[in-house]
Amino acid sequence: MDEPAIRIESLCKTYAGGKRALNDVSFDVPRGQIFGLLGPNGAGKSTLINILAGLVMKSDGKATIWGFDLDEHPRNAKRSIGVVPQEIIFDPFFTPRETLEIQAGLYGIPKSERISDELLAAMHLTDKAHAYSRTLSGGMKRRLLVAKAMVHSPPILVLDEPTAGVDVELRRQLWDYVRRLHAQGVTIVLTTHYLEEAEQLCDRIAIIHHGRVVANEPTRELIAKAQEKAVVVTFDRDIGAVPTNACFENIALVDERTLEITYRKDKVNAGDVLGALTADGLHIVDVSTRDPDLEDVFLSLVSSGQEAA
Numbered sequence: 001m002d003e004p005a006i007r008i009e010s011l012c013k014t015y016a017g018g019k020r021a022l023n024d025v026s027f028d029v030p031r032g033q034i035f036g037l038l039g040p041n042g043a044g045k046s047t048l049i050n051i052l053a054g055l056v057m058k059s060d061g062k063a064t065i066w067g068f069d070l071d072e073h074p075r076n077a078k079r080s081i082g083v084v085p086q087e088i089i090f091d092p093f094f095t096p097r098e099t100l101e102i103q104a105g106l107y108g109i110p111k112s113e114r115i116s117d118e119l120l121a122a123m124h125l126t127d128k129a130h131a132y133s134r135t136l137s138g139g140m141k142r143r144l145l146v147a148k149a150m151v152h153s154p155p156i157l158v159l160d161e162p163t164a165g166v167d168v169e170l171r172r173q174l175w176d177y178v179r180r181l182h183a184q185g186v187t188i189v190l191t192t193h194y195l196e197e198a199e200q201l202c203d204r205i206a207i208i209h210h211g212r213v214v215a216n217e218p219t220r221e222l223i224a225k226a227q228e229k230a231v232v233v234t235f236d237r238d239i240g241a242v243p244t245n246a247c248f249e250n251i252a253l254v255d256e257r258t259l260e261i262t263y264r265k266d267k268v269n270a271g272d273v274l275g276a277l278t279a280d281g282l283h284i285v286d287v288s289t290r291d292p293d294l295e296d297v298f299l300s301l302v303s304s305g306q307e308a309a
């Protein structure tokens, strides 16, 4: 069955006051993947996640969660997803265990089928099970939010910036847990500002900017783009015919005497590229190189994204 975990079709959101936060957003989150949703501040990531969580009303478009249309089957759609919001919000007078039990009650899960203790253990909160939530550290509260999102054992877990302002140790624990859930078949969607983190964890990455999707590719393909390095080469005379060679990924004429050649730095080096040009009888008078990485790919994508109205 190839049905995606989440299908977003032409989703639009304009807030009261006129801010267009999502502009015709469409993408699928394949089942069983760790899917990264990346974008600069204000790109629209939280808006998208809050629509899926049923916290924000969409203005237009369609969202399907685990095969359930958000408008037609909101209850089933909601049961199929657990969302860890960016903001930490709790009733401070309940203990972590009570918080989880109340949440399970809201989903109508019978007492015998509840997994509160398991979740507390998974999130390293067993010794805080009966402490008041207001006495927990920020990191503990964040872990409790993850546990709360999983009380109904949804097939999809969505985490909105789970590691923002979180220390290294907690981040490691959180990702261990996410990887464990993923190994059990849970589809994970996460937003993060940390490109390196996304690169390590995600099977696929969508980049959103000014409410539009500017990239949506398997992580290794995005990284492959980051493997593309460019040399700009100027020759002593006008170039008659643009040369071809297996080690060139792409070749473009900058002016009559200058070529920009991209190559895969994991396959060849600048020496190979220049060697191929001189072997063609061309005389090089100037060379400069550019070395993009994943961050550059990200920045180039977001800088070419269009400004929303």
Ligand SMILES: Nc1ncnc2c1ncn2[C@@H]1O[C@H](COP(=O)(O)OP(=O)(O)OP(=O)(O)O)[C@@H](O)[C@H]1O
Pocket (backbone or CB within 6 Å): 015, 016, 017, 019, 020, 021, 039, 040, 041, 042, 043, 044, 045, 046, 047, 048
């Ligand atoms: N309730 C609201 N009313 C009006 N505008 C809003 C509201 N919530 C968000 N916005 C605006 O919508 C745009 C998208 O915001 P959103 O929070 O979805 O972005 P984000 O990508 O999650 O950013 P961040 O990484 O900073 O959380 C921003 O310009 C924001 O100011």
